[in-house]
Amino acid sequence: MDPMQRMEELVEELGKYNYHYYTLDEPLVSDKEYDALYDELVRLETETGMVLPDSPTQRVGGELLSGFTPHRHLVPLWSLDKAQNEEQLLNWNNRVVKLTSDYNAKNPDNPLPPLSYAVELKFDGLTLNLTYTDGKLVQASTRGNGVVGEGILAQVKTIKSVPLTIPFRDGTIEVQGEGIMNLSVLEAYNKQAAEPLKNARNAAAGALRNLDPKTTAKRKLSAYFYNVGYAENITFRDHREMMNFLRTNKFKVNPFISYFDDFSEVAAQLQQIQEQRSSLDYLIDGAVVKITDMRTREVLGYTDKFPRWAVAYKFEAEETTTVLESVSWNV
Ligand code: NAD
Numbered sequence: 387m388d389p390m391q392r393m394e395e396l397v398e399e400l401g402k403y404n405y406h407y408y409t410l411d412e413p414l415v416s417d418k419e420y421d422a423l424y425d426e427l428v429r430l431e432t433e434t435g436m437v438l439p440d441s442p443t444q445r446v447g448g449e450l451l452s453g454f455t456p457h458r459h460l461v462p463l464w465s466l467d468k469a470q471n472e473e474q475l476l477n478w479n480n481r482v483v484k485l486t487s488d489y490n491a492k493n494p495d496n497p498l499p500p501l502s503y504a505v506e507l508k509f510d511g512l513t514l515n516l517t518y519t520d521g522k523l524v525q526a527s528t529r530g531n532g533v534v535g536e537g538i539l540a541q542v543k544t545i546k547s548v549p550l551t552i553p554f555r556d557g558t559i560e561v562q563g564e565g566i567m568n569l570s571v572l573e574a575y576n577k578q579a580a581e582p583l584k585n586a587r588n589a590a591a592g593a594l595r596n597l598d599p600k601t602t603a604k605r606k607l608s609a610y611f612y613n614v615g616y617a618e619n620i621t622f623r624d625h626r627e628m629m630n631f632l633r634t635n636k637f638k639v640n641p642f643i644s645y646f647d648d649f650s651e652v653a654a655q656l657q658q659i660q661e662q663r664s665s666l667d668y669l670i671d672g673a674v675v676k677i678t679d680m681r682t683r684e685v686l687g688y689t690d691k692f693p694r695w696a697v698a699y700k701f702e703a704e705e706t707t708t709v710l711e712s713v714s715w716n717v
Contacts, residue, residue: 389434393438393441396423399423401440402414403423404448409448413588446463447530454528456530459534460616462532472653479649485685486686500647504643504645505644506642506673507670508698510566511586512566513529513563515527516611518561521552522550540599556620559616560614560617561613561632564612566586568667575604575606586668610640612640645678656675660701674697676696
């Protein structure tokens with residue numbers, strides 16, 4: 387088939403899947419099927435050097451639901467570059483090494499520190515962006531299209547672990563995390579529900595993007611926070627400092643973050659997470675590898691869609707609601 391014709395088909399098909407996934411929270415296909423079509427489109431765009439105007443490779447997320455007040459994020463919320471195998475992970479790291487070495491060659495008097503990596507779980511729920519002004523939660527929103535999200539403050543306030551006030555009172559900050567439904571909570575919910583929920587990701591996303599906060603409250607959601615996207619009057623030197631800031635300010639931060647100076651150890655950690663995944667009480671669809679140093683992040687910068695300083699290592703979709711015993715973790 388003519389590559390342009392195939393690209394048009396793929397853009398249309400992926401557009402339909404995006405609408406069902408991001409806007410309706412009712413996916414038509416598995417993530418694996420979606421990713422295979424998406425990768426085919428990326429390959430054709432690379433081969434032809436052409437990108438159709440509506441291509442999902444150039445956009446974050448989907449359309450906003452009407453009924454919610456739009457919130458313009460103080461800094462954009464990004465998607466993540468992804469790697470599906472070790473080779474793709476190595477390619478990502480090689481790009482990082484090259485860009486930082488080029489920078490150091492041009493700036494011998496002010497080189498970047500040696501590379502180091504944080505490895506975190508990639509939660510499979512709904513992205514949350516919380517805005518605090520002078521210590522008070524004043525807005526909460528979805529990622530939306532990355533620039534503007536849906537205001538869901540009343541819904542997010544039903545998540546008991548989200549702090550309504552924080553000790554940091556020095557201006558405005560925006561923090562990002564993932565709203566999730568624990569698998570044990572989903573199981574308990576389904577035991578008494580007239581209409582059982584199929585999947586924890588859609589259960590969380592659908593509840594948060596429901597106009598009635600009482601419906602959200604019934605789902606007993608939780609949230610883990612992993613980023614400070616915007617902050618007035620405070621800067622962080624590295625990821626550890628940022629995580630400490632989140633913990634000090636009473637946000638729930640997932641304990642399974644590990645740090646490595648040697649990239650060769652990252653792959654082993656990803657393998658370990660994959661093996662222990664089914665014992666967690668929440669869905670993850672992979673792990674995220676992030677460069678820890680903030681100055682290095684700035685130098686690496688962003689594409690139109692994702693930061694160059696992070697990559698999602700994707701696992702195969704898992705729809706289980708089984709909870710096994712808790713595991714010991716190498717952190
Ligand atoms: P992404 O996979 O690119 O990841 C970005 C998101 O990861 C962030 O918004 C954040 O909320 C989340 N995240 C979780 N833990 C994180 C952590 N520790 N650090 C940073 N971010 C973290 O998200 P995307 O761009 O929304 O999605 C693309 C993926 O969504 C596809 O690869 C596909 O698998 C899935 N998708 C599926 C369908 C479908 O129909 N099945 C449709 C569209 C997208």
